[in-house]
Amino acid sequence: MRALCWHGKQDIRCDTVPDPKIEHPRDAIIRVTACAICGSDLHLYDGFMPSMESGDIMGHEFMGVVEEVGSENKALKKGDRIVVPFTITCGQCEQCRRGNFSVCERSNRNKAMADKVFGHSTAGLFGYSHLTGGYAGGQAEYVRIPFADTTHVKVPEGVTDEQVLFLGDIFPTGWQAAVQCDIQPTDTVAIWGCGPVGQFAIRSAVLLGAKQVIAIDRVPERLAMAEAGGATTIDFSKESVVERLNDLTQGKGPEKCIDAVGMEAHATATLDSIYDRAKQAVMLESDRPHVLREMMYVCRPAGTLSIPGVYGGLIDKVPFGMAMNKGLTFRMGQTHVARWTDDLLKRIVEGQIDPSFVITHTVGMAEGPGMYKTFRDKQDGCIKVVIKP
Amino acid sequence: MRTRGSDQARALAQGLGWFSIALGMAEVLAPHRVTRATGLHGHERLVSSYGMREIATGIGLLTAKDPAPWVWGRVGGDALDLGTLAAGVAGPDRERSGIAFLATLGIAALDIACALALQRPSRPAMAAFRKRSGLPKPPGAMRGAASDFVVPADMRTPEALRPWGSR
């Protein structure tokens, strides 16, 4: 089969690789009908996540039709149409029973490595380095789904792939980002980053009843799409984010702040982001926490910082004293996808939201490698890429 | 932040920049050879001044954020070169001048194509993005549409930090 494989920094290729096989009785194999490139894939593409190996199949946002099921898998049958959450969940461990699916205790088959790096292992993820299990990803014609009986969302007839595909990652991610803010009708929610995750966070915050949603980015079409979703926008390349946020909140700062940017925050004209660029370049720091610092600074005391943006390692010069004295609450993590999918699927079917609004590019597998660059560099108005194998 | 032109057009502009510099160096450093090759004997001073122009344009092309005006600059330079060579065709070494004229014509065509390609905006019209809401009604009318959702206990703001009497 054909698949998009990682071969090093900024080197993704469309390779021919062996078809996956059932390895465990709970597995299933699906034929992928649609998959997407996620902002998280860019961290692998840019070489910021450790433990990738040449030939690893990329992709963790995908859906398809069940081709084959393992002998113990009673939940699925051939022909079922499913979306696959990017976090692999056993459904039985203590964390899964609490709904903390992204920290499932059993799905990471490289637990020993993850225990060393993170203190305690987190869940297995598709196509996201060996630290999270080294599972083959979904930017491929076929994928093996481990723990498939508990790692799937069945899709009803009458909705298109484009409407439900993002249930596997960015829609629940934007939703959880907003849910973690515990939004009150009096709240201003400020969202850094108007990429796909930011776009869903904006709509989720509106649906959950925020008084005011403010979105920050510098890419004109992403800001335009943020406005379409109901946000007031700030272009960080043209104006001071802190000043504007204070102006829009009578000088008090937003109650809730969401970081939908993560470790590759762009340098603004501020001294701290130049400092990060330099340190990251000489490997003294792995991540660039410019957005985190800005959120800690501008957030209203007793407010909440919700952090879906991915960080990989060490950050530096974080004003923790500021956060502590202001009594801020931090919420973060990979998304507990399966915790939200039933509810969100219902909202899609009922027409409360149509997630396909975010798609700007649909391509075949062969164009996949080129689209990584287009998406990363925000060329050609690219916001979200869907690949149809 | 807005970029113009496709990647290919920008790469072509870079290539033209290096070409300008190489040609300019030849014209400045070895004007006699250039005049011999193009049948423009006796015009060494003119040719080396054209060389200075080429080098300046080349540096502009390689360093400017937006190469488009520099590529148009090359088109203007091409017109000058063609005029000079046309005069050469009327002179004694008409064959060499003629070949150089045709070669320059080809390069001028490439310069014009590059300049036009750079002019095209690479970003689709902004109006289309302003319509992509994903919501069935204007956002104002959708505010709170999901208030049937109950935030799970483990994701609520700690009791002590919630607005007084909010729950």
Ligand SMILES: NC(=O)c1ccc[n+]([C@@H]2O[C@H](COP(=O)([O-])OP(=O)(O)OC[C@H]3O[C@@H](n4cnc5c(N)ncnc54)[C@H](O)[C@@H]3O)[C@@H](O)[C@H]2O)c1
């Ligand atoms: N927690 C999860 O489970 C989860 C799931 C999916 C994605 N993510 C993460 O969410 C983040 C966003 O993903 P995406 O798909 O939207 O990616 P993206 O790269 O398309 O979006 C990031 C956006 O942030 C903007 N940005 C950069 N620097 C900024 C700054 N200083 N201030 C404001 N905006 C800035 C960029 O212009 C870009 O539009 C990534 O870190 C990704 O890894 C997390």
Ligand SMILES: [Zn+2]
């Ligand atoms: Zn993702």
Ligand SMILES: [Zn+2]
């Ligand atoms: Zn589990």
